[in-house]
Amino acid sequence: MDALGALHDAFGLAEFRPGQREVIDAVLAGRPTVAVMPTGAGKSLCYQLPAVMTGGTGLVVSPLIALMKDQVDALAARGIPAAAITSGLTPDEQAARLDDLARGRLRLCYVAPERFKSPRFEAALAACRLDLLAIDEAHCISEWGHDFRPDYLRLGDVVARHRPPRLVALTATATPEVRRDVIAKLGMTDPAVFVRGFDRPNLRLAVQRAGGARDKGARLSRLVRERRGQPVLVYAATRKNAEAYADALLAAKVRVRPYHAGLADEVRAAVQDAFMGGTLDVIVATNAFGMGVDKRDVRAVIHADLPRSPEAYYQEAGRAGRDGLPADCILLFNHSDVKMQEFLIDTGTPTLELLRAVWRAIRSDPRCGADERRLRRALPGDPPDMAVSSAVRFLARSGFLDERDGGYEAVHGGRIDAEAAAARADIERAKLRAMVGYAYTSACRRRTILDYFGDDEGPARCGACDVCDGAAEPLAASAREHVRAALSLAASLGGRFGRTRIAAILSGEEEDRRFDELVERGALRREGKDYARDLVRALEGAGLVAASPGEYPTVSITPAGRRVLAGAEEPRLAAPAAAPPRKRRRRA
Numbered sequence: 001m002d003a004l005g006a007l008h009d010a011f012g013l014a015e016f017r018p019g020q021r022e023v024i025d026a027v028l029a030g031r032p033t034v035a036v037m038p039t040g041a042g043k044s045l046c047y048q049l050p051a052v053m054t055g056g057t058g059l060v061v062s063p064l065i066a067l068m069k070d071q072v073d074a075l076a077a078r079g080i081p082a083a084a085i086t087s088g089l090t091p092d093e094q095a096a097r098l099d100d101l102a103r104g105r106l107r108l109c110y111v112a113p114e115r116f117k118s119p120r121f122e123a124a125l126a127a128c129r130l131d132l133l134a135i136d137e138a139h140c141i142s143e144w145g146h147d148f149r150p151d152y153l154r155l156g157d158v159v160a161r162h163r164p165p166r167l168v169a170l171t172a173t174a175t176p177e178v179r180r181d182v183i184a185k186l187g188m189t190d191p192a193v194f195v196r197g198f199d200r201p202n203l204r205l206a207v208q209r210a211g212g213a214r215d216k217g218a219r220l221s222r223l224v225r226e227r228r229g230q231p232v233l234v235y236a237a238t239r240k241n242a243e244a245y246a247d248a249l250l251a252a253k254v255r256v257r258p259y260h261a262g263l264a265d266e267v268r269a270a271v272q273d274a275f276m277g278g279t280l281d282v283i284v285a286t287n288a289f290g291m292g293v294d295k296r297d298v299r300a301v302i303h304a305d306l307p308r309s310p311e312a313y314y315q316e317a318g319r320a321g322r323d324g325l326p327a328d329c330i331l332l333f334n335h336s337d338v339k340m341q342e343f344l345i346d347t348g349t350p351t352l353e354l355l356r357a358v359w360r361a362i363r364s365d366p367r368c369g370a371d372e373r374r375l376r377r378a379l380p381g382d383p384p385d386m387a388v389s390s391a392v393r394f395l396a397r398s399g400f401l402d403e404r405d406g407g408y409e410a411v412h413g414g415r416i417d418a419e420a421a422a423a424r425a426d427i428e429r430a431k432l433r434a435m436v437g438y439a440y441t442s443a444c445r446r447r448t449i450l451d452y453f454g455d456d457e458g459p460a461r462c463g464a465c466d467v468c469d470g471a472a473e474p475l476a477a478s479a480r481e482h483v484r485a486a487l488s489l490a491a492s493l494g495g496r497f498g499r500t501r502i503a504a505i506l507s508g509e510e511e512d513r514r515f516d517e518l519v520e521r522g523a524l525r526r527e528g529k530d531y532a533r534d535l536v537r538a539l540e541g542a543g544l545v546a547a548s549p550g551e552y553p554t555v556s557i558t559p560a561g562r563r564v565l566a567g568a569e570e571p572r573l574a575a576p577a578a579a580p581p582r583k584r585r586r587r588a
Helices: 003-011 020-028 045-054 065-077 091-102 113-117 119-127 150-162 176-185 213-226 239-251 265-277 310-317 336-347 352-364 372-378 385-397 418-440 445-452 477-493 499-507 529-541 559-565
Strands: 033-036 057-061 082-085 108-111 130-135 167-171 192-195 203-209 232-235 256-259 282-285 300-303 327-333 401-404 407-410 545-547 555-557
Touching: 003 020, 003 045, 020 033, 020 045, 020 192, 033 176, 045 057, 045 108, 045 130, 045 167, 065 082, 065 108, 082 091, 091 119, 108 113, 113 119, 113 150, 130 150, 150 176, 167 176, 176 192, 203 445, 213 232, 213 239, 213 300, 213 327, 239 256, 239 282, 256 265, 265 282, 300 310, 310 418, 310 445, 327 418, 336 385, 336 418, 352 372, 352 385, 352 407, 372 385, 385 401, 385 407, 418 445, 418 529, 477 499, 477 529, 477 545, 477 555, 477 559, 499 529, 529 545, 555 559
Parallel strands: 033 167, 033 192, 057 108, 057 130, 082 108, 130 167, 203 327, 232 282, 232 300, 256 282, 300 327
Antiparallel strands: 401 407, 545 555
């Protein structure tokens, strides 16, 4: 039977979605395959159909228990033997499903990557006829990915040990660099790589400049009210912000609840069920919400805070309009959000001293390995919670901690490579810079996203973002003069200084006397340092200046910037809003 006939017989479908047939043919042919397809494009069929057709067992690795349950239920409804082996099962249930796996009774078996640490599971897997290994959310394998997970690193050894005749790695978000890393980590030879459908034409992308928390709350209320009770997802960077934005919407008489990892499991489940069932119009969530959730009629995804990476942003924004109808993806951007994300990156990067202290604390008191609050009390200097959690994850990934019985055990000593943690932080800073560039760009936002992911399909200008449809107003004469002053200064400094120093010189707040002779000094004194800094970022997003890589980037003018400075081209960018004039204090 060919793939199209099997599609009809097993799943009741008449045709493939765009991109599915090519992936399925490559998998069936036994060629190692990497498929990068957006949320809602039908990735699951790319491993389900081959598993049904080969007659053996298809093993699916996924971090999403909710997705496992949904898929197993759907497969069972079609009479396809499937099961998920998870930690939520009773010992008897686990034993029964392991027996089904070993005896070849399952066409599809779903597990989390941690399951490969179980000798009983490995024995059952070795006994069955494994015809296919599918790795979902494959970007988690790569340290260049936005959601790297240490347990995924074991999958390369799993592939080498079991040698499945068919191997497919799937993800919705992977840059070219991440794709190369996934291929290398899984030991793929001559893989077929498919990058399809990042362009979601029904999504309108927009960025709105916003003030602080009060302004964001007001904007959120207005945006939600404009949608008259339609489902809306709001994303926040922290639990505190999620609670605050939810309170602002609640005060505006919106049916809303927050959702984050700090809430009890039963509370999160109730909130999700209410949103899926339509008794809530809005969820204000951290990135704890959304993976494996399929609500097709979300009419808007609003990021109230800047996400840390374009991958995270587009994955979350992609939860809008999965029914194919028009939907909005709106980023409320305030430059202070960048500092918040930089702080989260810094506090999430453990120092060598903290890594050593965590390992020693768990070795001295094994109870610390199962109770992070106890662990924090055992550490000197009261380190931030995020740094402690990052230290535990890093030590586990590096082999200094072994996960056992819901906790960690210190297994051996040796040299801790803290440089690897610092390298991860550099990767996250680079992704954050790319996200800031998206917020400031004067180019088509859809094209900017597609270029980031290496997707050559789609138009150069989409006509369906705030830039293409003219929402970005032409520069006023005063703004053009500001642009020329900033470009002139960048050219004069020759790429030796960063954004903060350039902004300080433009605003006249720089105290170093070396810059007194620069004609651009104080050119933006009336607008202030914050405006000057935002202008430099806008120039960066428009490609008129460029920042060097690294933790302390310096800014230099680009050839495009020199053409604007020479008057050969008009600047095209979303200029920052001018600061309101400062009120003068009355004398007593």
